[in-house]
Amino acid sequence: MSEEIRKGLVGVVADRTAISEIDPETSSLLYRGYAVEELAARCTFEEVAYLLWHGELPTRLQLLEMEGEGRAQRAMDERVRTAVDLLPTTAHPMEVLRTAVSVIGATDPYAGDRSSDYAKAVRLLSQIPPVIAYDQRRRRGLPVVPPRPDLGFVENFLHMTFGRVPAPVVVDAFRISLILYAEHSFNASTFTARVITSTLSDLYSAVVGAIGALKGPLHGGANEAVMDTLEEIGDASRTLAWLDETLAARRRVMGFGHRVYKKGDPRVPTMRAALGRLVEHYERHDVLDLYTSLERAMAERTGIAPNLDYPSGPAYHLMGFDTRLFTPLLVAARVTGWTAHVMEQAADNTLIRPLADYVGAEERHVAEHDG
Ligand SMILES: CC(=O)SCCNC(=O)CCNC(=O)[C@H](O)C(C)(C)COP(=O)(O)OP(=O)(O)OC[C@H]1O[C@@H](n2cnc3c(N)ncnc32)[C@H](O)[C@@H]1OP(=O)(O)O
Ligand SMILES: O=C([O-])CC(=O)C(=O)O
Numbered sequence: 001m002s003e004e005i006r007k008g009l010v011g012v013v014a015d016r017t018a019i020s021e022i023d024p025e026t027s028s029l030l031y032r033g034y035a036v037e038e039l040a041a042r043c044t045f046e047e048v049a050y051l052l053w054h055g056e057l058p059t060r061l062q063l064l065e066m067e068g069e070g071r072a073q074r075a076m077d078e079r080v081r082t083a084v085d086l087l088p089t090t091a092h093p094m095e096v097l098r099t100a101v102s103v104i105g106a107t108d109p110y111a112g113d114r115s116s117d118y119a120k121a122v123r124l125l126s127q128i129p130p131v132i133a134y135d136q137r138r139r140r141g142l143p144v145v146p147p148r149p150d151l152g153f154v155e156n157f158l159h160m161t162f163g164r165v166p167a168p169v170v171v172d173a174f175r176i177s178l179i180l181y182a183e184h185s186f187n188a189s190t191f192t193a194r195v196i197t198s199t200l201s202d203l204y205s206a207v208v209g210a211i212g213a214l215k216g217p218l219h220g221g222a223n224e225a226v227m228d229t230l231e232e233i234g235d236a237s238r239t240l241a242w243l244d245e246t247l248a249a250r251r252r253v254m255g256f257g258h259r260v261y262k263k264g265d266p267r268v269p270t271m272r273a274a275l276g277r278l279v280e281h282y283e284r285h286d287v288l289d290l291y292t293s294l295e296r297a298m299a300e301r302t303g304i305a306p307n308l309d310y311p312s313g314p315a316y317h318l319m320g321f322d323t324r325l326f327t328p329l330l331v332a333a334r335v336t337g338w339t340a341h342v343m344e345q346a347a348d349n350t351l352i353r354p355l356a357d358y359v360g361a362e363e364r365h366v367a368e369h370d371g
Contacts, residue, residue: 005357010259014191014352019052019340020183027266031183032056040179040270046070046153048179049125049336053118053343067152069122074147074156076130079107081144084134093135094215097328098208100131105204112202114346120203121339128335129153132328133160139322154178157332162320169281170319173274177312180267181330183337185260189213189220193338197345198352210338211331217254220334224326225254226313229294236286236293243297255310256298264305271311278318287314 006012021030029036032051039048043057050058050066058066083103087096104127110116134144145160154175155165165171184190192213193206214220233242246253258265279288291314298304316326 008259014186015194015345017185017341017344018055019337019344020185022185022260024260024262027261027264029184029266036180036267037270040176043179044152044154045175045178045182045333048182052183052336052340053121066122069119070126070153071147071149071156073123073126074130074149076127076134076144077104077107079103080127080131081134084131084138089139092215093132093322093324093328094211094221094331096135097128097131097331098211098215101128101204101211102208105202105208108204111204117203117339117343117346121336121343124204124207124335124339125153125332128328128332129157130160132325132332133157135328136161136322136325158319166319167281169277173278173315174319176270176274177315177329178333180271180308181312181333183334183340187219187259188216189334190338190341194341194345195352197342198349200349203339203342206342207335207338210334214331214334215327218252220309220327220330222254222307223309223313223316223330224323226309227317227323227326229254230287230290230314233290233294236289239290239293239297243294243301247301253294253298253304255313256302256304256306258305258307261305261307265307267308268306268311271308271315275311275315275318278315282318284318287318290314 019032021033022028031039031048032055034051034057039051043051046067047057047063050063054062080100080103084096084100087099101124104124105111108120108123110120130147137144142163145163148156148159151159151165155171158171158174159165186194189210193210196206196209197203217225233239243253275291276288279285291311295306295310298306312330313323313326316329317323321329
């Protein structure tokens with residue numbers, strides 16, 4: 001049996017999906033048939049969320065309806081705030097968000113009602129940003145900023161975090177990052193959400209589980225680790241020495257490599273261009289020098305290309321987010337893909353339950369003993 005084992009499910013096709021298509025040969029990514037670069041160039045984040053959930057881009061009226069539902073639910077529920085306040089600021093923001101989503105689910109009287117999964121997805125999309133914004137602000141000792149219903153999702157998210165809407169170039173880079181992060185087929189966190197859904201558990205539980213899976217540094221946690229790396233290197237003149245030391249110690253360089261893309265991540269050029277515009281805006285050429293030096297050194301020493309976490313980490317840093325908030329930002333985007341997958345799994349469900357090849361002790365018996 002052991003020759004059939006594919007550790008890490010490498011190369012295993014676990015099911016069908018109509019949500020996104022990855023082609024590692026051509027390094028392409030389509031959401032519902034649209035190239036992700038095109039969506040990033042032409043769409044709002046709300047339009048992309050609608051596309052992932054419904055399979056088609058919205059008409060003006062459909063978009064207005066979805067935005068109306070979302071904008072009405074942007075304020076943080078007091079019960080969620082109370083739960084967050086109970087957590088120490090030493091808790092990682094992903095732990096805070098995981099707890100908050102659990103509370104959001106536990107306070108929804110229809111949590112177990114499968115027929116309202118779409119409404120729950122819209123609710124989560126609206127309620128995750130205030131938690132992230134509040135968490136950054138409470139760690140800085142700043143007061144809560146109430147949401148603004150007149151603003152789009154992206155502007156409002158930034159407004160709640162920073163108390164103002166930043167320059168258009170910053171808003172645009174943030175919008176692009178959220179679109180690029182929104183969906184990625186059967187990645188570890190999405191697969192986790194599908195496994196949980198397959199047991200007929202509820203959507204909130206699936207998202208809580210997905211947050212747990214995304215937190216790890218081999219997955220979403222890499223975007224914050226990228227920033228730690230760039231800060232550890234400190235200056236482009238130290239990059240090669242740092243990399244040689246890291247590779248000699250057989251440590252991974254975060255933000256590089258990918259389970260599916262071996263020829264490069266198609267999202268990187270779009271996010272790299274947005275990072276370039278941020279660098280110009282903030283006049284932080286030192287960040288780009290560091291970025292480029294590690295990218296070049298990795299190509300030279302290993303031939304391994306960056307993934308989306310590599311440009312998004314420094315982009316979020318320049319925007320003013322605390323490093324530990326980077327992975328929660330990915331949650332704010334990926335919750336669209338996760339919930340689309342929850343609905344797809346639930347619509348044609350089979351319990352996901354693989355087998356294992358047992359390699360433990362032979363059958364044995366407990367010796368008779370007193371007591
Ligand atoms: C949003 C996202 O989740 S994107 C992914 C974010 N994750 C990261 O950036 C973490 C760093 N990258 C990695 O650890 C890996 O590339 C993964 C986990 C993403 C993909 O891993 P896998 O497909 O399992 O590839 P695998 O781990 O087998 O790597 C193949 C070889 O490349 C090497 N390699 C892969 N990525 C890296 C890296 N980032 N740094 C150094 N070496 C690497 C491995 O050491 C391995 O070499 P070996 O065969 O000599 O042992
Ligand atoms: O697909 C994966 O393995 C990792 C992921 O979520 C992404 O690249 O966005």
